[in-house]
Structure formats: structure tokens, C-alpha cells
Amino acid sequence: MTLAELQTSFHALATAADAPAAPRADADTFLVGTPDLPAAARLDVYAGMYLARQVDALREEFPATAVVLGDRAFFEAARAYVAVHPSESPDLGQLGRRLAAFLGARPELSRRADVADLAALEWARSEVFFEAEAPPVGPEALAAIAPEALGEARLRLSPALRLLRFRCDPLPAWRAAQAGAAAEAPGPGPGAAAAAVWRCELQAVHAALPTEEADALERALAGAPLAEVCAAFAEQDAPVQGAFEAISSWLAEGWVVGVEA
Numbered sequence: 001m002t003l004a005e006l007q008t009s010f011h012a013l014a015t016a017a018d019a020p021a022a023p024r025a026d027a028d029t030f031l032v033g034t035p036d037l038p039a040a041a042r043l044d045v046y047a048g049m050y051l052a053r054q055v056d057a058l059r060e061e062f063p064a065t066a067v068v069l070g071d072r073a074f075f076e077a078a079r080a081y082v083a084v085h086p087s088e089s090p091d092l093g094q095l096g097r098r099l100a101a102f103l104g105a106r107p108e109l110s111r112r113a114d115v116a117d118l119a120a121l122e123w124a125r126s127e128v129f130f131e132a133e134a135p136p137v138g139p140e141a142l143a144a145i146a147p148e149a150l151g152e153a154r155l156r157l158s159p160a161l162r163l164l165r166f167r168c169d170p171l172p173a174w175r176a177a178q179a180g181a182a183a184e185a186p187g188p189g190p191g192a193a194a195a196a197v198w199r200c201e202l203q204a205v206h207a208a209l210p211t212e213e214a215d216a217l218e219r220a221l222a223g224a225p226l227a228e229v230c231a232a233f234a235e236q237d238a239p240v241q242g243a244f245e246a247i248s249s250w251l252a253e254g255w256v257v258g259v260e261a
Helices: 003-014 021-029 039-061 063-069 071-084 092-105 115-129 147-152 171-179 211-221 226-233 239-253
Strands: 154-157 161-166 193-200 203-208 256-260
Touching: 039 063, 039 071, 039 092, 039 115, 063 071, 063 115, 063 171, 071 092, 092 115, 115 161, 115 171, 115 193, 115 203, 147 226, 154 211, 154 226, 154 239, 161 211, 193 211, 211 226, 211 239, 226 239
Parallel strands: none
Antiparallel strands: 154 256, 161 193, 193 203
């Protein structure tokens, strides 16, 4: 057996925590064991630690999700997840990028309607924290546009900004987990919601958005002109005021990094 074959065999067995006993017996062909600790048992130590390290990495990335699910349920969900989506990057921080979708497709693991959305919120918070810096602009960037061209202007938004649409609002569960309190399960009925997630200085933050503002932000992120962005407020009693307040808040929060005429 060449060194490359030895490394490949060891990796295949050491990373398969749930491998049946028969393949583990192959370890005797290339690993040294003792009467007290045969080669297959020694390999199990590596395999068990490999799984545990991945679960720990996911727990660090999704602390609120882990709290809401509880230790045992989170471990089982994480084990099922890494069996389908093993680590593919030298950066273990990337391991959880598909967890929210996985939990959404496996309700028997998530157990609550808001868990998949809670995981999506936590992943977005992780993503924006590591996004590139982009200096924000202030109201003067809009004021510099000629009034007749303002409707065709486009906002360039920060790369450290995400818009999330939730099937079941996870923000109450997030707040409960942060406070160390028990997170009540969401009630029956529609729980759709939206939130913005962004980096503020050296912290990831998020805030709930009303439907009209979420629609406007979605249009802005897609590169729509300002007139189309503002049209999202058309059904409000005071649409001009609504659009003005929303865009002013985007500028104040540092979401806007440029205005293109």
C-alpha cells in the first residue's frame, strides 16, 4: 500500500463516524493495534472526535439554534446534516452554509416551525460579519442627483447586508435564546416575516422589517431604480413619507455605499 493509498483509506474510515463494523475491520490491514485496543477501536476514537468536532463547530456557528433545540436534538440534527453535507473546505466555518435549508427539508429534526429560519438568521449574521468593507455614503449622495434624474438613480448597497424572508418568524426565539430563557414554540397560523441583517462596526446586527420596506429593499438589492423602490410604499396612507423614512434609515444605518445616476 502506497502512502497516498494509506492516507486515503485512513481518511475514509476516520471521517465515517457511522461506518459499519465490517469496513472498520479493514483498519487491521494498515494500523497497529494492541490486545486492549485493536486497530478498529483506535480508529473509532478518531472517527468519534471527527464527528464531535464538526458538531462543536456547528454549535459555535448556530448557538441560538442549539439552545432552542436542546443539546441532544441539536447533536442528532448536526450528525444527520454532516452525513449529507460533510466538510468540503479547509475553513470549518463554512460547514454550516446549508444547515438552514437542510432543517427546512427535515421537519422531524427541527421539531419547530421556526428552527430552520432561526438557522438562516444565524448564518446570515455570520456571513455579513466577514464581508468586505465598503464605506457608506450619506444623504448628500442623493442630494447631488438632479431632481429630474432622481427616479432613475440606483442605490448601491453594502455587501455586508442581507434581506431574509421567513416562513415562521425566528426573532422571538432568538431573543429568548440570547436572554437564556425558554423559547416558546410558535403558535399556529401564518408566521411570515422579514428582517435585515448587516454589520455595524464590528458586530452583526439584525432588525425586523415591515412588508413594504422589505419589498423596497428587495428591489434595491436587485438594482431597481429609485422610483421602483419607492413604489413599494404605494399602498400606504402616506407613501412619500413612508419611502422617505425608510431610505433615510438605510442611509443612517450605513446600508447605502453609493448612488448611481
